[in-house]
Amino acid sequence: MRSYGFMSLLLLFLAPLQAAERDPNEVVSAARQDPAVSAAVDQAQAGLAGFLELAAAPPAGTSGFKVQVMVIDDQGIETFWVTPFHTLGDGFVGVVANEPRIVRSVVWGQQLRFTREQITDWGYLRNGRQVGNFTICALFKNMPAEQVEFYRTQHGFDC
Numbered sequence: 001m002r003s004y005g006f007m008s009l010l011l012l013f014l015a016p017l018q019a020a021e022r023d024p025n026e027v028v029s030a031a032r033q034d035p036a037v038s039a040a041v042d043q044a045q046a047g048l049a050g051f052l053e054l055a056a057a058p059p060a061g062t063s064g065f066k067v068q069v070m071v072i073d074d075q076g077i078e079t080f081w082v083t084p085f086h087t088l089g090d091g092f093v094g095v096v097a098n099e100p101r102i103v104r105s106v107v108w109g110q111q112l113r114f115t116r117e118q119i120t121d122w123g124y125l126r127n128g129r130q131v132g133n134f135t136i137c138a139l140f141k142n143m144p145a146e147q148v149e150f151y152r153t154q155h156g157f158d159c
Contacts, residue, residue, distance in 0.1 A: 036141055040134035044068075044121040051122045051132065056087065061127045067094070068121035068135065069114045073105035079120055079135075082112055091115045129156040 055065040066083035078100060085094025092114050099108045106112055123132035137159030140148045151157045 034138075036138040037135060040138035041120050044132065044134045045119070047132070048116070048119060048122060051124075052087070055085075055122075055124070058124075062124055064123075064125040066097070066123055067092070067119050068123075069094075069112065069118045070120050071103050071106055071112075071114075071118070073103045075104050076102040078102040080106065080112070082114070088113070092119075125156065129158055133157065133159070 051065075054062070058065065064083065065085070066081050067085055068079050069082050070077060070079050080100070081097045082092075082094035083097050085092050093111055094114075096106050096108055096110050096112050100106055121133065121135045123130060123136075125131070136151075137157065140151070140157075140159060
């Protein structure tokens with residue numbers, strides 16, 4: 001099911017950073033062959049069916065359902081958080097929630113149609129805490145401790 005092989009992915013954080021010296025659309029690069037990123041994508045895909053069921057009928061205390069979608073064009077490969085999104089008969093459609101840095105076939109805020117195979121991660125909030133977001137959690141291993149702490153305290157990450 002790895003249609004994107006060992007190509008590089010750009011993982012874009014949806015949550016804006018509060019620190020003045022930080023770019024609110026921070027881009028973090030990660031190679032697909034990185035074992036932690038590869039395992040995170042596999043973990044997300046393994047739980048995707050359950051996530052989609054939950055997103056279709058969100059229980060009380062949950063919100064912010066989003067998927068990370070891989071887009072490939074002539075410029076390269078980039079992943080985008082898409083929220084909100086909903087199921088179509090043959091896939092999904094949702095709103096691109098990041099400004100593109102590499103690909104030019106999408107723009108921030110556009111409606112994007114995508115397939116299940118393009119989903120590389122997913123996440124939502126449950127009682128104010130992040131659930132899912134496996135690729136972001138994998139990247140925490142290589143981020144400065146203060147940046148990881150910021151995401152944990154300000155955005156509810158428990159990984």
